[in-house]
Amino acid sequence: VANPPHTIKLNQNESSVELPADLKRKIVRELERRPWARYPDYPPVRLTAAIARRLRIARKRVLVGHGSNELLYALAQATLERGTAVVLPSPSYAVARLAATLAGGRIATFPLDRKFQYDPETVVKAVRRHEPRLVFLPSPNNPTGGSLHAGPVAAVAEASRSLVVVDEAYHEFSRIDLLPLLRRHTNLVLLRTLSKACRLAAFRIGYLLGDPAVLHRVERGKPPHSIDLPSQIAGEILFGEETLLRDEIERVIDGRDRLAEALGLLSGVTVFPSDANFLLLRVPNAESTYLYLLRRGILVRRLAGAGGRLKNCLRVTIGTSFENRAVLQALTERFGRRPA
Ligand code: PMP
Numbered sequence: 001v002a003n004p005p006h007t008i009k010l011n012q013n014e015s016s017v018e019l020p021a022d023l024k025r026k027i028v029r030e031l032e033r034r035p036w037a038r039y040p041d042y043p044p045v046r047l048t049a050a051i052a053r054r055l056r057i058a059r060k061r062v063l064v065g066h067g068s069n070e071l072l073y074a075l076a077q078a079t080l081e082r083g084t085a086v087v088l089p090s091p092s093y094a095v096a097r098l099a100a101t102l103a104g105g106r107i108a109t110f111p112l113d114r115k116f117q118y119d120p121e122t123v124v125k126a127v128r129r130h131e132p133r134l135v136f137l138p139s140p141n142n143p144t145g146g147s148l149h150a151g152p153v154a155a156v157a158e159a160s161r162s163l164v165v166v167d168e169a170y171h172e173f174s175r176i177d178l179l180p181l182l183r184r185h186t187n188l189v190l191l192r193t194l195s196k197a198c199r200l201a202a203f204r205i206g207y208l209l210g211d212p213a214v215l216h217r218v219e220r221g222k223p224p225h226s227i228d229l230p231s232q233i234a235g236e237i238l239f240g241e242e243t244l245l246r247d248e249i250e251r252v253i254d255g256r257d258r259l260a261e262a263l264g265l266l267s268g269v270t271v272f273p274s275d276a277n278f279l280l281l282r283v284p285n286a287e288s289t290y291l292y293l294l295r296r297g298i299l300v301r302r303l304a305g306a307g308g309r310l311k312n313c314l315r316v317t318i319g320t321s322f323e324n325r326a327v328l329q330a331l332t333e334r335f336g337r338r339p340a
Contacts, residue, residue, distance in 0.1 A: 007297035008326055010317040013142070013170070013278050015199040015248065017320060023237065023244070030233045040229040043219075047232045050239035051207055055179065063215040064235075066226040068169060068193040068206025072096050075134065075189075075208075076103035077221030079163055085132040089118065091303075091310050093142045093167065100134065108132060116144035116272045116280060116309075120152035124159045135160055138167040140174050143303055143315045145274025147174045150181055157185035163214065164188050172197035172249050173256070174275035179209070186211040189218075196277060197249055198238055203231040252277045255318045262328050266335040278317045286312040289334065296330050298323075 001012060009016070018024075044064050052059040065071035072095060080086065082104035088096060090109035097107060110126035113119050118141070127135055135156060140147040148156075148166070157164050166178060168190050178190055189210030195201035205227070208215060238244075260279055264271045270282040283289045290302045301315040316327060 004294060004299065006294065006299035008319060008323045009299050010278075010319050010323065010327070011299045011301040011315075012201075013196060013276070013315075013317045014201045015196070015252075015277075016317075016323055017199065017248065017251070019199050019238075019244070023241070027230075027234050027237050030237065031230055034229060034233070036229070039225050040227060040232055042225045042227070044227045044232045044235075047205075047227070047235045047239075050236045054239045055209070057179070057182075057209065058212075060212040061182070061209055061215070063208040063219055064227055065206045065208065065222065066228075066231070067195065067204035068167070068191050068208075069095055069099075070204070070222060070226060071191055071206050071208050071218070072167070073099045073102075074218050074221030075163070075165055075191075076100045076105060078218045079103075079134045080105040081133075084134075085130040086134045086136060087123075087126050087130050087132040088136040089123075089138075089141060091116075091144060091308070092136070093138050096136050096138070096167065100136070105134065112141070112144060112146065115146070116141075117146035118148050118152070120148065120155060123148075123152065123156050127156060127160045131161070133162050135162060135164040136167065137165065138169065139176070139178075140170040140274065140276035142169065142276070143278070143301065143310070143313075144280050145272060145276045145278065147171075147176055147275040149176055150178055153178055153188070154181055154185065157181070157188045160187060162187065165191055167191045169193045169196055170276035170278075172245070173252055173277050176275070182210055186214065189214060194235060194238065197245060197252070199248065200231075200234055200238060203234040204228075205231050205235045252318050255321060255324050259316075259318065259324045259328060263331060265337055266331055267338045268335050269331065278315050281314050281316060282312050283314060283331075283335070284312070286314050289331075290314060292334055293327070293330055296326070298327060298330060300327075
């Protein structure tokens with residue numbers, strides 16, 4: 001990811017608001033208390049317990065990873081062999097595609113609809129046609145923002161004889177709850193992260209939820225002790241907080257909906273529906289718009305490299321209200337309001 005000089009960082013879907021200082025101090029104090037010369041717990045017992053307690057599920061249904069990216073690689077390693085198919089949407093999260101390719105998987109994509117949303121029937125058809133070992137469904141999808149509801153996810157799990165991974169990196173912002181599906185569908189796993197709504201991207205913590213036998217297999221694709229002590233402590237303490245997460249989610253959803261509405265009024269700008277903490281925009285010329293924003297200190301994600309339908313699209317993370325206003329002001333000056 002390119003990070004040229006900027007004052008407003010909206011290119012990696014992180015939070016722009018740091019955790020409260022007293023919570024940070026609590027993490028640092030706990031880190032001082034624990035031994036540094038010893039390997040960290042593996043599996044990370046306390047962190048796993050904290051996640052299980054918060055979600056009210058059994059500990060054996062939780063597998064913690066060094067960021068959810070590590071679990072994506074482990075999932076690919078544990079399920080794929082040379083030439084076996086992986087079904088995923090196009091466009092989608094590039095790292096998942098890379099992990100599957102490195103594990104020898106053959107990528108079989110299905111398209112999103114005109115507004116970059118999932119069409120549940122298309123997903124089921126692709127799963128039937130390709131008989132994949134792994135189905136990868138980011139929900140909300142990155143970089144497009146559309147999500148799948150519980151009904152369609154259940155239908156895909158039923159249609160599939162393989163493992164279905166719903167990557168829920170942004171699920172907090174969609175308010176869709178897939179957790180109850182795990183009881184009925186043992187071939188379904190949910191992948192989550194503390195990098196987005198939980199504001200801990202600098203620590204690397206992700207987790208997978210699902211059937212204990214499946215998690216056990218996935219774990220074989222992971223190196224031991226991969227979750228370092230600072231990450232374990234940060235995660236343990238964060239999961240003890242009740243209201244912190246709720247306030248951040250409200251703030252982001254409110255900012256997203258306001259910004260989407262306002263940008264939708266600009267001439268030549270298309271805003272695609274998003275359930276995540278970012279917006280996908282189509283503009284008349286993405287490259288020059290990217291550079292224009294950067295000259296004003298605003299760094300967003302350009303997607304031209306992804307090609308195809310993302311040509312002339314930019315992805316903008318939802319920031320603070322100040323940052324969102326700066327984006328709106330810059331783009332309003334560039335494109336003007338659409339005539340009423
Ligand atoms: N999945 C998706 C869809 C993402 O967008 C990201 C982060 N960009 C990740 C997984 C990885 O998150 P992390 O490794 O920080 O948990």
